[in-house]
Amino acid sequence: MKTKVTLPDGSVRSYDGAVTAMDVAKSISEGLARNVLSARVNGEVRDANRTLPEDCTLSLLTWNDTDGKATMWHSSAHVMAEALEALYPGAKFGIGPAIENGFYYDVDLGDRSIGEADFAAIESKFKELVAKKLTFDRKEVSKADAIAYFTEKGDEYKLELIEGLQDGQITFYEQGNFTDLCRGPHIPDTSGIKAMKVLSVAGAYWRGDEKRKQLTRLYAITFPKQKELDEYLLMLEEAKKRDHRKVGKELDLFTFSERVGAGLPLWLPKGAALRERLINFMKTAQEKAGYVQVATPHIGSKTLYETSGHWEKYGKDSFQPINTPQEGELFMLKPMNCPHHCEIFASRPRSYKDLPLRLAEFGTVYRYEQSGELHGLARVRGFTQDDAHLFCRPDQVKEEFLKVIDLVLLVLKALDFKNFEAQISLRDKVDRSKYIGSEENWVKAEQAIIDAAAECGMKTVVEYGEAAFYGPKLDFMVKDALGRKWQLGTIQVDYNLPERFELEYVGSDNAKHRPVMIHRAPFGSLERFIAVIIEHTGGRFPLWLTPEQAIILPVSDKYLDACAHIAGMLKDSDIRASVDERNEKVGRKIRDAELAKTPYMLVIGEKEAADGTVSVREHGQGDLGSMSPTAFADLVKARIAEQLNGRVAEKEHKTN
């Protein structure tokens, strides 16, 4: 018998008799064999020490492969479980998968609990086990034997998992003193695990069901080198430094108050001004794109939300209605702007010539979020959407999508997001019972979205079954500077509300027609959007957006008058600048301005005061030399113009 193996580079190797992936690795090089964690055989990831089929394609997976990492983390989860079983006898185990960064294991400790203080003990037990160079032995077992094993052990979670499996497809993996129900694959042995850290502990419902028991979920990560763990921990520190809650406080942008209430942000002057700039940016762009601005109140009659259907669907999970003292009328804090906008559409007869009608409002809405769900500005209970509703004819959907996409791209460019993709959410391919609206309209709209996205040449993924019941949608996902994913802008087609509000327009045929409604919010919400740009930029906002564009630093208070004069000139050029009048040395003023992330510092001393120049220093760059105030103003304006056209970003990146 011969085994024929095709490697990723296309080369074919032939072996006598049965071989494993590990054998193949050894035949290539000892070094490779040491690094092999698992293998992809005919597309399936398997243990490296399993016998290969006679004819197969093989990729040897190491730490450099996502699947290789996942194998090591999954094996690490088993070892951590063994450690937990040793430290907490009688613990029962749920599931322990590898995740994007590391792994976790869900465990039922009975009435015991694990806190951060216990991490060290778990880590040292883990290291002790790993040092034994444990191997993972795969065993195929019958369903009856599997049930017998875990009945004996008294682990009802594993028994429940086994129940869902087919006899003949059940495998156990055994390492050291620990045997687990597991599909595999696993690493050859634990000698490659050189560093381990328990990261956090949290509660997690068994099978994600809040009605079932809450298990203790222990998150951890392992690495093949201590240095890599150190780097990972350093990266986590970096992310912490960019945390919008921390940066927001440092830059005096916003705050929260217990007395005002959780999840209700208070915008400080600098933050409020930054918000205003974003709003004005969007307003200007929307005006150019043919939107009209409307304004509606913060509450609306409960009847309005009964009409829209929101009351029935979300009423229980909303802030409860407020009532009037005399008449007992019920009002809702508005959770969304669309019902109000529908009423504006319905306020008078509409002709097809009026369409598309684009109603825009920076509308503040209030949504109840569970207390545990609140998170800085990213998840709040009161927030302002850059909302608009487009009422159009079915044949205008694509054109409107194109225009909205343009708007979103403008935003992404102005904020220096280069890494993004569009997700198109369509109907379930099979089950169409839950969707409202005619087949014809859906087909048309889905095609319109796909075409519009294609025409813009965006990186796009299509998800079937992700559409809302009322229409298909397109969401923008961006990656920030640390590679974390965020969902920002959204564009959604809605067939439901026009129906419920019985919206109509008169067509060219003089008959009544139902308009299509499109919800869209390029920022999503200002709160969330600002949170994302803070974390993306680390607080070093684009020049056009930043709170203070320049700070003027007198070398001594003899030059305060000269500084005031420069400040006035800059103000006339619409540049945001102030004078640091403190009785400190320039070195100190520069340091503070650098820490405050002020883009430009203008030093004024004897020389500048005499010849009317400014000595310019750029944040993070250092001294740029001196120039006239006008030249500086021009420089700032040119920078801003470039940023708003989206070109400066790439340039800056190259010089960095």
Next chain:
RNA sequence: GCCUUUGUAGCUCAGGGGUAGAGCACUUCCUUGGUAAGGAAGAGGUCCCGGGUUCAAUUCCCGGCAAAGGCUCCA
């Protein structure tokens, strides 16, 4: 809402059964200094809130509230 952790000066944090500390920020004074921290003095606290144990609680216990990390949910 649930699990784990946390709550001490404006900020970052130390401390601990006998009514409290540091650095930065702040105020005043000295200093007038040229590209990342000049010096000195001073002021500032309901130790998150409520209850309990104790001769005595900021510290220990219980209950709230808020925050952090998760889970669940999300128009």
